[in-house]
Amino acid sequence: MHVSEPEAKALHAKLSQWGPLSAANWEKLLALAEPRSLAKQEFWSEPSKPVEHFAIVRSGLVRHFYVDARGRESVKAFRGPGEFSAPYAELIQRKPSRTFIQALAPTELLTFEVTGFDALAENSLELQRLARRFVEQHFVAKEQREYEFLQLSAEQRYQQFCAERPEHLSHIPQHQVASYIGITPVALSRIRARVAKSSRRT
Amino acid sequence: MHVSEPEAKALHAKLSQWGPLSAANWEKLLALAEPRSLAKQEFWSEPSKPVEHFAIVRSGLVRHFYVDARGRESVKAFRGPGEFSAPYAELIQRKPSRTFIQALAPTELLTFEVTGFDALAENSLELQRLARRFVEQHFVAKEQREYEFLQLSAEQRYQQFCAERPEHLSHIPQHQVASYIGITPVALSRIRARVAKSSRRT
DNA sequence: TGGCCGCGTTATCCCGGGTTAAGAAGTGGA
DNA sequence: TCCACTTCTTAACCCGGGATAACGCGGCCA
Known part of the structure; x- marks a missing residue:
């Protein structure tokens, strides 16, 4: 266990926003968690590396961005405490990443191995539902962004x-x-x- | 039953792309389906109406679009045969729609009531997983679109x-x-x- | 058949934003 | 402390695309 009792409680409450999450499943999830520290400017995801983890930001701030052929950057997202950080689209597609993720300040992450999570979720109605609600909210956010670019x-x-x-x-x-x-x-x-x-x- | 045997088979195959879908669940889903015909130019979703259905396009073509305060349209998507059509973000949020959906040609839809689907899916691991994979693919598509606008x-x-x-x-x-x-x-x-x-x- | 309307094209003018460059202010490391 | 680097600003110039309008074309309906 790498997470203090009060922090675990807070995270549980956060995840429960998306739907019910039993104590038993939360225990199993928490057992997968690995803390990771990033120095300012440090990367934790880079293109062409296979995506093996996703993370929750415990403190600090990261940015997700693309870099095109001419080296120009396009920022996709900023993620602060309590928010999710991963090359999510590539993780869904099990493709090598095409996004960079970089800390903008000293940052603490809680990382989870994808395969471990999948194994847990595969036969859990509760976790499938949670995961579904979670993607749904991210979908809505992307559509909001599409709206902003269009209008x-x-x-x-x-x-x-x-x-x-x-x-x-x-x-x-x-x-x-x-x-x-x-x-x-x-x-x-x-x-x-x-x-x-x-x-x-x- | 409003759907011919071969069409039902084809749809089942299509949905199975996202994951396993048992014959029993497919029967129940099919029982919810209601056909709907749209004339060219006809709308089947308009802002401020609550969203009660989603649909699969059987034939024809529809467009999803916003209209801003000055009456300017922004097209979000075109959907043809075999594709999904609904004000999806608003459906997820259970909010009144802010998108128009209009037929660009004579169109046949197969519509499903949201509440009926939810009731089916609520306690089905298989359907939750299917729904999750489905949103995931839509999320990836939106992120691709974000990429295009950014870069x-x-x-x-x-x-x-x-x-x-x-x-x-x-x-x-x-x-x-x-x-x-x-x-x-x-x-x-x-x-x-x-x-x-x-x-x-x- | 004639008139109308929706659609695509082209021209003109204008503006927002890209590009490049230079300079000011702040920041961090040796 | 000083130097180098990053960040932000401002200016000059250019270009893509917005706004508007005129024109041509084809389809549709009376």
């Missing part, structure tokens, strides 16, 4: 981000926020200048 | 669409393809002109 301007996407993740704003370098909303750092800087000027006039 | 230009997105859905190209009005890839009809026309010119030179 919102870059400026609106930025304001949406500020409104939704205020806790991250001060810890994430601005050029990575720009990447997350699909524009360049220079463009975001201009947008911020525009917004600041118009709100000063108001 | 590809409009022209690349268009070529990607042509390569992936060639069977739809001739049946979908071009301005809706434009909307799907996130640009205006005028812009798509220009892109096509550009591509045609450069490929003529080659």
Whole structure:
């Protein structure tokens, strides 16, 4: 056991949001957990490595991102305490990863081996249901993001981000926020200048 | 029973892609199915109506789209024979729909009541697992779309669409393809002109 | 048959954002 | 402490794509 009693309780409560999770199953899940520490800037997932673990962030902050052929990065997600971190699509497809995951600050993870989880879940109605609800919520989040790219301007996407993740704003370098909303750092800087000027006039 | 024996077999095979599906469960599912016909241009889902059904397209073609406050449409998806059609995110969240679904041609659907399916699945390991795999694939598809918006230009997105859905190209009005890839009809026309010119030179 | 409408194309003008470059401010390591 | 690096900003220039409008074409209906 690598997790303190109160933390285990908190995690159990968190997971129970998605559906019932018996004490017995929670015990078995917890037995799979391996803690892992990341230094600032350290990677815990890189392309072409097979995906063998997923993780919950205990503390700190990570970013998920792609890098294209010309070396340009596109940030897919930021994940903080209590949130899930993994190259999820590749894990689902059992394909080698094409995403990087990097710590933006000293970070503590709780990692779980995929095969271990699958073995547990294979014959458990409860865990299948939990896993289903879990993916469903991630699906909804992706669809929300699709909506933002289809219907919102870059400026609106930025304001949406500020409104939704205020806790991250001060810890994430601005050029990575720009990447997350699909524009360049220079463009975001201009947008911020525009917004600041118009709100000063108001 | 509203479905012919061979069609039922084909559907069973299709669903079995996602995982095992016993004959007994398939019978029960099939008993929930209600056929529905749509005329060209007809809607079968509209915003603010509660979502009570999902569907499989038997024949024809539908589009899923948003409409913003200024009346501008953004196409989320096209779905043809054998594919799933529903305001899925809203169905997951049990929220009133914010998407339109409209037939682009005379279309035959097989609809299923959500509550009926849920009741069936609630205590079935097999159906939970099937549903989980199903959402997982949809999640992967959304992430692929996120990737395209983050890393590809409009022209690349268009070529990607042509390569992936060639069977739809001739049946979908071009301005809706434009909307799907996130640009205006005028812009798509220009892109096509550009591509045609450069490929003529080659 | 004639008129109408939806669709695609093209032209013009404009704007948002990409690109490049330079400089200022902050940060961390030797 | 000082130097190097990262981050952010600003400016200049360019380009893709948005907005609008005009035109042509084909389908549809009276």
